Amino acid sequence: xxxxxxxxxxxxxxxxxxxxxxxxxxxxxxxxxxxxxxxxxxxxxxxxxxxxxxxxxxxxxxxxxxxxxxxxxxxxxxxxxxxxxxxxxxxxxxxxxxxxxxxxxxxxxxxxxxxxxxxxxxxxxxxxxxxxxxxxxxxxxxxxxxxxxxxxxxxxxxxxxxxxxxxxxxxxxxxxxxxxxxxxxxxxxxxxxxxxxxxxxxxxxxxxxxxxxxxxxxxxxxxxxxxxxxxxxxxxxxxxxxxxxxxxxxxxxxxxxxxxxxxxxxxxxxxxxxxxxxxxxxxxxxxxxxxxxxxxxxxxxxxxxxxxxxxxxxxxxx
Amino acid sequence: xxxxxxxxxxxxxxxxxxxxxxxxxxxxxxxxxxxxxxxxxxxxxxxxxxxxxxxxxxxxxxxxxxxxxxxxxxxxxxxxxxxxxxxxxxxxxxxxxxxxxxxxxxxxxxxxxxxxxxxxxxxxxxxxxxxxxxxxxxxxxxxxxxxxxxxxxxxxxxxxxxxxxxxxxxxxxxxxxxxxxxxxxxxxxxxxxxxxxxxxxxxxxxxxxxxxxxxxxxxxxxxxxxxxxxxxxxxxxxxxxxxxxxxxxxxxxxxxxxxxxxxxxxxxxxxxxxxxxxxxxxxxxxxxxxxxxxxxxxxxxxxxxxxxxxxxxxxxxxxxxxxxxxxxxxxxxxxxxxxxxxxxxxxxxxxxxxxxxxxxxxxxxxxxxxxxxxxxxxxxxxxxxxxxxxxxxxxxxxxxxxxxxxxxxxxxxxxxxxxxxxxxxxxxxxxxxxxxxxxxxxxxxxxxxxxxxxxxxxxxxxxxxxxxxxxxxxxxxxxxxxxxxxxxxxxxxxxxxxxxxxxxxxxxxxxxxxxxxxxxxxxxxxxxxxxxxxxxxxxxxxxxxxxxxxxxxxxxxxxxxxxxxxxxxxxxxxxxxxxxxxxxxxxxxxxxxxxxxxxxxxxxxxxxxxxxxxxxxxxxxxxxxxxxxxxxxxxxxxxxxxxxxxxxxxxxxxxxxxxxxxxxxxxxx
Numbered sequence: 004x005x006x007x008x009x010x011x012x013x014x015x016x017x018x019x020x021x022x023x024x025x026x027x028x029x030x031x032x033x034x035x036x037x038x039x040x041x042x043x044x045x046x047x048x049x050x051x052x053x054x055x056x057x058x059x060x061x062x063x064x065x066x067x068x069x070x071x072x073x074x075x076x077x078x079x080x081x082x083x084x085x086x087x088x089x090x091x092x093x094x095x096x097x098x099x100x101x102x103x104x105x106x107x108x109x110x111x112x113x114x115x116x117x118x119x120x121x122x123x124x125x126x127x128x129x130x131x132x133x134x135x136x137x138x139x140x141x142x143x144x145x146x147x148x149x150x151x152x153x154x155x156x157x158x159x160x161x162x163x164x165x166x167x168x169x170x171x172x173x174x175x176x177x178x179x180x181x182x183x184x185x186x187x188x189x190x191x192x193x194x195x196x197x198x199x200x201x202x203x204x205x206x207x208x209x210x211x212x213x214x215x216x217x218x219x220x221x222x223x224x225x226x227x228x229x230x231x232x233x234x235x236x237x238x239x240x241x242x243x244x245x246x247x248x249x250x251x252x253x254x255x256x257x258x259x260x261x262x263x264x265x266x267x268x269x270x271x272x273x274x275x276x277x278x279x280x281x282x283x284x285x286x287x288x289x290x291x292x293x294x295x296x297x298x299x300x301x302x303x304x305x306x307x308x309x310x311x312x313x314x315x316x317x318x319x320x321x
Numbered sequence: 322x323x324x325x326x327x328x329x330x331x332x333x334x335x336x337x338x339x340x341x342x343x344x345x346x347x348x349x350x351x352x353x354x355x356x357x358x359x360x361x362x363x364x365x366x367x368x369x370x371x372x373x374x375x376x377x378x379x380x381x382x383x384x385x386x387x388x389x390x391x392x393x394x395x396x397x398x399x400x401x402x403x404x405x406x407x408x409x410x411x412x413x414x415x416x417x418x419x420x421x422x423x424x425x426x427x428x429x430x431x432x433x434x435x436x437x438x439x440x441x442x443x444x445x446x447x448x449x450x451x452x453x454x455x456x457x458x459x460x461x462x463x464x465x466x467x468x469x470x471x472x473x474x475x476x477x478x479x480x481x482x483x484x485x486x487x488x489x490x491x492x493x494x495x496x497x498x499x500x501x502x503x504x505x506x507x508x509x510x511x512x513x514x515x516x517x518x519x520x521x522x523x524x525x526x527x528x529x530x531x532x533x534x535x536x537x538x539x540x541x542x543x544x545x546x547x548x549x550x551x552x553x554x555x556x557x558x559x560x561x562x563x564x565x566x567x568x569x570x571x572x573x574x575x576x577x578x579x580x581x582x583x584x585x586x587x588x589x590x591x592x593x594x595x596x597x598x599x600x601x602x603x604x605x606x607x608x609x610x611x612x613x614x615x616x617x618x619x620x621x622x623x624x625x626x627x628x629x630x631x632x633x634x635x636x637x638x639x640x641x642x643x644x645x646x647x648x649x650x651x652x653x654x655x656x657x658x659x660x661x662x663x664x665x666x667x668x669x670x671x672x673x674x675x676x677x678x679x680x681x682x683x684x685x686x687x688x689x690x691x692x693x694x695x696x697x698x699x700x701x702x703x704x705x706x707x708x709x710x711x712x713x714x715x716x717x718x719x720x721x722x723x724x725x726x727x728x729x730x731x732x733x734x735x736x737x738x739x740x741x742x743x744x745x746x747x748x749x750x751x752x753x754x755x756x757x758x759x760x761x762x763x764x765x766x767x768x769x770x771x772x773x774x775x776x777x778x779x780x781x782x783x784x785x786x787x788x789x790x791x792x793x794x795x796x797x798x799x800x801x802x803x804x805x806x807x808x809x810x811x812x813x814x815x816x817x818x819x820x821x822x823x824x825x826x827x828x829x830x831x832x833x834x835x836x837x838x839x840x841x842x843x844x845x846x847x848x849x850x851x852x853x854x855x856x857x858x859x860x861x862x863x864x865x866x867x868x869x870x871x872x873x874x875x876x877x878x879x880x881x882x883x884x885x886x887x888x889x890x891x892x893x894x895x896x897x898x899x900x901x902x903x904x905x906x907x908x909x910x911x912x913x914x915x916x917x918x919x920x921x922x923x924x925x926x927x928x929x930x931x932x933x934x935x936x937x938x939x940x941x942x943x944x945x946x947x948x949x950x951x952x953x954x955x956x957x958x959x960x961x962x963x964x965x966x967x968x969x970x971x972x973x974x975x976x977x978x979x980x981x982x983x984x985x986x987x988x989x990x
Contacts, residue, residue, distance in 0.1 A: 057879045064888035066780060068700045070711070079871055080864035087863070100850060101859035102721070105733055109721040110860065112766060116718060119770050123902075126698065126780030127890040131902035138770050139910040142763035149733075149759040153752060156737055162853040208891065221888055225875050297914050308753055315740055315749045 009095045012263060013087065016096065019267075020086035024239035025049035025232065027278055034282030049235060056228035064125045064221055074121035075222065075229040081114035082236035090168045091243045092266040093255035099165040104152040107164065108145060111196070114233070115141050122218030133217025136293060140195050140202060140214065143300035148192045150307030151185045154314050155248060158182075164247075172251035181318060184310030186249045191303035193241045195296065198234070200285040202296050205234075212290060239274075242281075246273045327377035328385055328400040331408060331453060334370045335446040338363060342442030349435020356427035359438055361795075363445065364419035370449065371412030377405040379823040384455065390462065397517050399455035402823040403588065406664055407452050407580045413806060414572050414671045415445055421679050421799025422565040428686060428793070437477055437563075444470040444569065451577050456517040457506035460581075464502065468495040468545075471574060474566040475558045487557035494544050494554045501541025502581065508534040509589055521589045531590055535597050538585040539604070545578035546634045549608040550943045556615075559627035560691065564682025567623060571630045572675035576667045579637055583663070586645065587828040595649040595744065602642030606754060609635025609761045614918050616768040617911045618939045620693050620904040622681045625772055626674065629717060632765060633670045636732070637663055639758060643735050644829075646751070650743060653831035658847050659735040660825045661818055661833055666728035668817070669810050673716035673724060676803040677772075680710040683796055684776060687789035693772075693904035698781035702789040705797055707777040712804045714773045716811065718766035722857040722864075724810035727845070729762055734853055764911075771907045780898035812858045814845040905937055912939070920945065 029049045036043035045051070063072070087098040088107055102110060119134035119141075156162045158179060159170035195202040198215035208216055219230050247254060253269035255262035291299065341363050345355045377383075382401035390396055400408075422441070426434055447466035454460035472495070476488035510516055511524040526534070544551040559567045586597070612631030619625035640663040647656035681691075683706045690696055700707035716723035736755035742748040781787060792800060810817060815837045822832035833847050840846055846854035875881075890896070912919060920940040926933030965976070 057875060060880070060882040060884055062884050062886050062889075065885055066698065066701070066888075068707075068778065069704070070700060070707075070778070076868040076871055077864065080867035083867045084860065084863045098859070098863070100844065100846070100854040101856040101863070103853050103855060105730055105853075106721055106726075106855050106860070109719070109726050109730075112718070112763070113715065113720045116715065116720065116766060116770055120774055120778060123770075123774035124700075124778045125888045125890075126778070126898060126901045127888055128896060128900040128902075129891055131774070131779065131907065134770065134774060135902060135907050135910060138767040139914075142760065142767050145763040146756045146759040150756050153737065153755065157740060157752075161851055162734070162737065163851065166851055220891060223889075224882075225879065229871065229875075293910075294913065304756070308756065311752060312749060315752070 008260065009097050012093050012095060013097050016091050016093070017083060017087050019091065020236060020239055020243075021083070021232075023271075023274070024086075024235040025053060027239050027242065027274055028235040030275065030278045031238075031282050031285075034279050035285060038282055038286040049231070053228050053232060056223075056231070057225050059224045061224035061226060063223075066125065067221070068124055071121050071124040071221075072226070074117045075226040075233070077117045078114045079229045079233045079236075081110050081117075082233040082240065085110050085240045086236055086243075088164060089240050089244045090165055090247050090254055091270060093259075093263050094165040094169045094172075095255070096165055099163060103162040104156065104164055104167070105149070105162055108148055108152070111237070112141065112145065114237075118218055118230070121222075125221045127221065129213065129217045129220050133214055133220075136214040137218060139293075140296060140300070143297055144192045144195045144303070147188055147300060147304040147307045148196075150304065150311055151189045151192070154181050154185045154307065154310045157311070157314055158318075164244075168247045168251050168254060169256060171248065172254055173256065179314070179318060181310040181314035182249065184306045184313060186245075188303045188307035188310065189245055189248070191299065191306070193245060194284065195300055195303075197238045197241055199281065201288040201291045202299065204290050207290075212293075214293075242274060242277050243270075246270075246277060327373050327380070327405075328383040328398065328453070330373045331370060331400065331449060332385070332387075332398070334366050334373070334412075335449045337366045338442040338446040338449070341366070342439035342446075345438025345442070346435045349433070349438070352427070352434055355434050355438050356423050360419050360423040360426065363442055364416045364423075367412045367414075367416035367419055367445070369412070371409050371416065374405045374409035374412055375820065377408075378402055378820050387459075390458070394458055396459040396462075397455040397519075398453045398459065399518070400453060402827045403580070403583060404452045406821060406824045407576060407667070408449065410576055410668055410671050411445070411448055411452065411573050414675050414803070415569065417799045417802035417806070418565050418568050418572070418675055418679065419799075420802065421568075421682070421796050424793040424795030424799070425563070425565055425679075425682055425686065427795065433477075437474070440470045440473045441566070441569075444474060444574075448573060448577055452580060455519070457503075457510075457521075458516055461499070461503060461506075464499060467574065467577065468492070468499065471566070471570055475562045475570075477563055477566070478561070484561040487554075487561040491554040491558040494551055498541045498544025498551065501537045501544065503541075505534050505537035505541055505585060508537060509585075518589060522591065526590075528592075528594070531592055532594060532597070534590060535586055535594075536600070538582055539601065542578040542582040542585075543604070543638075546575050546582070546638075547608070547612075547631045548604055548634065548638060549611050549631075550947050552608065552612070552631050553941065553943060553948060555631055556619075556624045556627040556941075559630070559678075560621055560623040564623070564678055564685060567626075568675040568678035568682070571627065571678055572671040575630060575634055576671060579634070579641075579663070579667055582641065583828070586641075587648070593645055593649040595646055595747070598642045598645030598647075598649060599747070600642070601638050601645060602751070602754060605635045605638025605640075605642055606757050607635070608632070608638060610757060611635070611918070613761050613764040613768060614911065614915055615939075615941070617764060617771060618908045618919065621691050622684070622693055622696075622772060622776060623678070623691060625693075625768060626677055626681065629765065629768055630670075630674055632761060633666065633674065636729075636758065636761065637666050637670075639754070640666060640728075640732050640735070643732070643739070643751075646739070646742065646747070647735075648829060652738075652741070653829050654848075655735060655738050655741075656829050657825045657831040657833055658731060658738070660829060661821055661847070662728050662731035662735060664821045664824060665731060665810075665814070665818070666725075669716060669724035669728050669807070672803055672806040672810060673713045676800060676807060677710060677713040677717060679796070679800055679803065680706050680713060683792040683800075684789075687791075688786055690783070693775045695783050696776045696781075696786065697779045697783075697898060697901065698777070698786060699789060700777040702787060703777075703791045705791050706800065709800045709804045710773060710777065712807055714769035716807045718769040719762040720766070721855075722811050722861040724807045727811060727814045727855075727857070729758075730845075730855055731847065732758065734847060737853075767911065771904065775902070775904050775907060779901045782898045782901070812861055813842070814855070814857060815840070816842055818845070818847075905935075912937070918942075
């Protein structure tokens with residue numbers, strides 16, 4: 004059941020995630036700059052940032068608690084696990100049974116709770132503001148995300164991500180209308196969960212609009228490096244999840260080494276397109292007021308429910 | 322014969338609890354004896370109950386007849402798998418709470434510690450008897466003992482008027498519930514007059530009466546469990562009671578109501594109608610959503626937890642509803658899945674909610690403060706309580722890898738199967754109900770972050786808080802015990818579910834053990850590994866390994882230097898503790914988004930106010946919709962009746978005379 008090649012593939016997928024995640028963030032930043040006619044920062048900027056931050060000493064606030072110091076590591080651990088579960092290159096993942104789609108949502112939730120608590124730890128006005136808003140986005144986005152997974156789980160008769168992707172990648176060429184609804188809903192949720200425009204702006208420190216940045220204001224040095232890395236891992240996990248669920252072609256079915264190697268350039272290509280589109284979305288949208296976010300995520304939820312109902316009404320043959 | 326032994330052992334345990342209570346009453350002068358000896362002894366008895374329950378699982382039902390009470394009406398007792406599960410819950414949870422109580426009641430002078438010890442142990446013993454009762458008479462006697470002893474526990478601090486009010490409200494609703502249960506038993510005897518459960522199991526009832534019995538049970542047990550709209554006593558009684566008592570009521574007593582509901586609907590009534598499930602599902606969803614929304618806006622830490630208990634009871638009712646629906650359509654494997662979720666959530670909630678209530682007890686003892694707005698930063702003086710409470714809130718928010726997530730995961734898996742229902746619209750509406758369950762879980766995360774962040778993190782909102790002391794040794798043992806239960810329930814789900822299987826098999830004739838036995842003990846895959854699987858131990862170990870590896874690598878490749886300084890705060894001058902979110906501020910998004918749900922009285926400061934102030938008061942709609950109209954009606958009726966009471970003997974004699982005359986006319990031979 005658990006093969007050596009499966010384990011090697013798993014280890015490779017995790018390493019690839021760790022390496023590619025900052026690159027993806029750098030790529031999105033570069034595309035954004037192009038869209039906005041700015042001269043682009045170097046593609047490898049996130050790596051330089053990580054190196055710089057790891058080398059810097061940590062400046063801790065006087066009343067920072069042990070939880071504040073532990074949180075970056077916990078969040079990083081959660082995101083690495085999430086990247087291990089999401090099928091990127093192959094569906095033969097020894098880690099896949101450890102958490103299905105529902106548990107994946109739970110793991111993201113765990114990371115969210117830690118980052119929100121860490122934000123509240125120093126006791127600054129911004130920290131608790133960020134924590135409260137993050138939890139707000141969380142409870143709005145989670146039901147929509149779960150409904151998307153429900154729709155997919157009903158198509159694949161399974162909540163295991165590997166099985167879902169395998170079913171979707173190797174099905175007969177039938178168009179599922181429910182997938183279209185689910186895909187749009189998933190895009191909305193991903194934007195909100197990854198602190199992207201129009202819900203949040205990763206590039207701002209404008210005090211009234213921050214969500215994610217407000218929580219991590221007090222972090223420095225290696226802690227900040229880990230949080231930034233975890234954030235890019237989250238973006239990578241969501242991107243790969245979206246690609247695997249809605250554009251699953253090319254993902255290797257088993258421990259076929261050739262298919263695995265062929266899957267790498269395809270993944271890079273898909274991620275590049277995805278990052279480009281993300282930068283496009285971020286450029287043509289303005290950041291919305293925080294209390295428009297419920298409407299935005301409400302639409303996502305409605306679409307996801309619609310997808311589910313379409314699946315149940317139109318696609319299931321009795 | 323080990324079989325008979327378990328029931329006897331449990332009876333011995335109940336007697337031991339009563340004896341401990343009586344010793345406490347007579348030795349009430351000796352505080353050290355009562356707190357340091359009797360409560361830990363009670364904990365040992367609790368442990369005995371838990372272990373006996375575990376040993377009794379899977380065995381044949383054991384019965385006994387106890388010749389006490391009225392002549393010709395002995396107590397029938399029975400220990401089966403369902404009782405055993407709840408006895409385990411009672412025993413293991415109360416062990417932790419009793420040990421904690423040894424420390425909690427040992428400090429300071431609790432007036433009337435002896436009486437409290439008696440009430441506490443009577444409460445424990447009566448809950449055990451509720452689980453063992455096998456006829457309506459024994460059940461009601463135990464049930465009433467439980468209600469009365471807990472009423473006295475709630476009103477321990479009866480010098481405050483609001484505590485007396487809370488106690489009155491609790492007693493009132495407990496009795497409304499008891500009437501429902503009594504009527505339910507009456508219906509189930511079918512007029513035969515035999516009140517033993519054995520007779521009820523064989524009684525054939527007309528469909529109308531079966532449904533009536535179920536609805537009466539739902540209302541009666543729902544009043545005790547806190548289902549909307551009979552929930553109003555919970556947020557009043559829990560803050561009023563001492564923290565170990567709140568923990569016991571929320572963790573264990575609410576589950577006895579769930580036990581009763583399961584007993585009636587799956588054991589005593591042998592037919593199930595699908596719409597019962599829909600009723601339970603809808604009531605549960607409303608309760609869960611209502612509870613969690615109100616939990617997020619509370620400022621009193623124990624009220625917050627009380628509303629969170631309402632939410633969890635709602636989720637349990639949702640799972641019961643799903644079980645009923647599947648069971649009614651004969652889909653027993655799926656019914657077993659949902660039933661497992663019910664039982665698992667009962668256990669999980671007992672563990673983490675008791676843990677959190679006990680943590681509030683420690684905070685209350687250390688700071689004398691229940692208001693979130695005056696706490697903050699307590700992780701510094703109270704690291705033990707803070708880190709153990711973290712386990713509680715992660716479980717409470719339903720997140721992996723702790724206990725709350727397992728039951729939630731099982732419940733959602735159950736929902737995923739509902740499209741297979743052979744009913745035209747049910748199979749479409751029910752999956753959407755799952756979205757509401759997820760919303761509730763996500764909102765619970767919000768409430769838990771609020772609870773934890775405002776109490777334990779940030780700056781201290783009151784300078785006196787830095788003198789707060791951490792929990793004492795007894796308290797630590799109790800907290801660690803409950804945290805351990807939460808952790809083990811979280812990471813070893815299939816080991817636990819294999820034990821729960823005996824009860825689901827007894828009630829539904831199906832269980833999950835066949836599929837679970839094929840897989841490793843670390844894996845939870847209730848249907849099949851391809852269908853869905855969850856391995857919490859792997860999740861926990863992976864996160865821990867990555868965490869430690871990252872820490873080690875960062876320290877070896879780079880450095881581990883730390884410098885302390887003032888916070889950065891975006892370059893602003895660092896504000897004092899008043900710049901942090903208050904409890905009200907933290908929940909502002911909820912109040913804004915779900916505005917119609919709350920009844921709010923707000924005062925906003927105007928632009929030119931000399932002394933601007935902001936205040937918000939959130940009240941429960943149900944008071945104004947249900948309770949106050951009824952109270953007004955009762956007052957009006959009594960005002961009319963009181964005119965008959967003139968206070969003159971002659972008039973009263975005339976009433977008697979007229980009554981006699983009327984009776985003579987009516988009751989002619």
